[in-house]
Amino acid sequence: MSAEFDIAETLDVKGESCPMPVVKTKGAIDGLAEGEVLEVLATDSGSMSDIDGWASGTDGVELVDQQESDDVYKHYVRRTE
Amino acid sequence: MSTDTPDAAADETADAPSRAELAARVDELEDALAEATDEDDTRKMSIIATKGTLDMAYPPLILASTAAAFGYEVTVFHTFWGLDILHEERSKKLKLSSVGNPNMPVPNAVAALPGMDRVTTRMMEKKIEDNDTATIEELLETSLDMGVEFQACQMTIDLMDYDENDFYDGVTTGVGAATALQDMADADIQLLV
Numbered sequence: 339m340s341a342e343f344d345i346a347e348t349l350d351v352k353g354e355s356c357p358m359p360v361v362k363t364k365g366a367i368d369g370l371a372e373g374e375v376l377e378v379l380a381t382d383s384g385s386m387s388d389i390d391g392w393a394s395g396t397d398g399v400e401l402v403d404q405q406e407s408d409d410v411y412k413h414y415v416r417r418t419e
Numbered sequence: 420m421s422t423d424t425p426d427a428a429a430d431e432t433a434d435a436p437s438r439a440e441l442a443a444r445v446d447e448l449e450d451a452l453a454e455a456t457d458e459d460d461t462r463k464m465s466i467i468a469t470k471g472t473l474d475m476a477y478p479p480l481i482l483a484s485t486a487a488a489f490g491y492e493v494t495v496f497h498t499f500w501g502l503d504i505l506h507e508e509r510s511k512k513l514k515l516s517s518v519g520n521p522n523m524p525v526p527n528a529v530a531a532l533p534g535m536d537r538v539t540t541r542m543m544e545k546k547i548e549d550n551d552t553a554t555i556e557e558l559l560e561t562s563l564d565m566g567v568e569f570q571a572c573q574m575t576i577d578l579m580d581y582d583e584n585d586f587y588d589g590v591t592t593g594v595g596a597a598t599a600l601q602d603m604a605d606a607d608i609q610l611l612v
Binding site for chain 2: 353354355356357358360361363364365392395396397
């Protein structure tokens with residue numbers, strides 16, 4: 339699954355709750371170059387739906403993958419423009 | 420009978436716009452379309468924040484920062500008790516009302532006793548801390564960093580006798596209802612909190 343893309347940067351928002359995972363993801367993705375993928379590590383269970391909703395409603399980003407393991411929600415977001 | 424058709428066609432050709440005229444008209448319409456779609460390119464959200472209790476300070480700030488993350492241009496117009504959210508001192512001391520909310524763990528008769536608001540506020544602050552929920556100050560600073568425009572209603576600043584320097588840096592003062600209305604008219608999302 340994760341072999342399809344390289345991770346350019348990892349953002350750790352474990353412990354933080356709404357709206358910070360989305361807000362900080364936006365801040366971090368702005369620092370990436372086009373085509374690069376950001377990994378976001380969160381413990382907020384709402385982040386699965388929130389990051390998905392944010393990525394589909396926001397220009398220039400694309401949700402590549404989401405995974406859950408050991409109560410950590412992992413999100414992979416690519417900057418597309 | 421069969422001569423009608425060529426005659427009609429000849430008349431039409433005489434009146435019809437030339438190819439060059441049509442091409443010019445198409446260009447004109449394409450420009451107008453580009454301009455019209457260009458103008459609405461940035462999505463906008465306008466929030467009116469009227470409440471200053473600890474619980475009611477959260478929704479406008481959470482929505483404002485989230486909308487900014489989506490790329491919205493966000494304006495939050497603060498009026499009446501909503502001004503306290505922008506007030507540097509008062510925003511750190513927002514209180515939760517212990518009366519009037521039947522979901523509170525204390526009965527109203529007890530909640531009305533002196534000092535109870537402080538107790539329930541302390542309880543809420545502890546929950547916020549334990550859950551790592553962002554503080555009001557943190558949300559406000561984050562939103563300001565993301566370009567959210569916070570406006571403090573001039574009429575209520577005067578009414579409450581606040582000083583313009585009491586607000587966070589970056590807060591816009593000297594605005595009124597007409598400014599808010601204009602923002603709402605231009606916005607894709609309008610909310611009164």
